[in-house]
Amino acid sequence: MSASADPSFSSIRYLPTNEAYDRWAVVYDTDGNFLQALDTIELKTLFPEFLQSIKSPKSWRIMDLGCGTGRNTMLLLTIPDIEEVVALDSSKGMLEVARSRLQQADDDAGSPSTEQARATPKLHLEVFDMLASPSPPASAQNADAVISTLVIEHVPLSTFFSQVSQILKPGGVLLLTNMHAHMGGISQAGFVDAETGEKIRPTSYAHSVADVVAEAAKYGLIVEQTGAGAGIYERAVDEDMVEKLGPRSRKWVGVTCWFGGLFRKRANE
């Protein structure tokens, strides 16, 4: 199959990131974006490594910075060692989808009618634009750990790591994933607005792994060697993955599309 697996569009329209995501929210979870599917597969390895790497005493406070529709916030809500989850995003539209999805999951888990009702972490969602404010909100400070998946494509690295280093306790851990620069050099995030037929694109940057690692270090965030000792994982799409990732991934076979890893904040930062 060729690029025709992507929905067709009449024209491309660049919108401010928050406005683009407010519109994308309606179909973000259902429009067959293969990078999310790849991220979900890779988190099966990276997320357990992340949990194991958190050294501070339980129970933990964990932030999801740029939580979107709560796709990965959901993972945090299943972990008994977590006391509080704070989910932040600059798009009200994305956060509204997250609110209903996460509230539903929370209700299901705690419902007396559920056979194995279990306590879930306290959940706080808040609109927060890391470009508009130099510091994180009070609700997101002194965290044991942060996850941020597929977000840094939209922000300068210095902005992002400055926020994360203010959010984390010394010794705290960041789980970071993003579109790889090999893909970002050719493409960027976007969706086809069913109402207008336009391809909508937010602001995007193609950050290389080397730039990410170097900028993180300036803010005292050092790559954590994971259980596998791999440092930063980089993933290309291969032929065997197309069935799982969906038809839109086929044109990316052979291209490195995703990277992810863990960073620890130096104890003295």
Ligand SMILES: C[S@@+](CC[C@H](N)C(=O)[O-])C[C@H]1O[C@@H](n2cnc3c(N)ncnc32)[C@H](O)[C@@H]1O
């Ligand atoms: C591709 S989505 C990823 C959402 C979610 N983390 C996931 O993995 O599905 C990128 C998210 O980053 C958010 N974002 C972009 N710029 C931001 C900013 N300046 N401050 C906070 N969130 C931002 C967007 O609103 C959007 O929800």
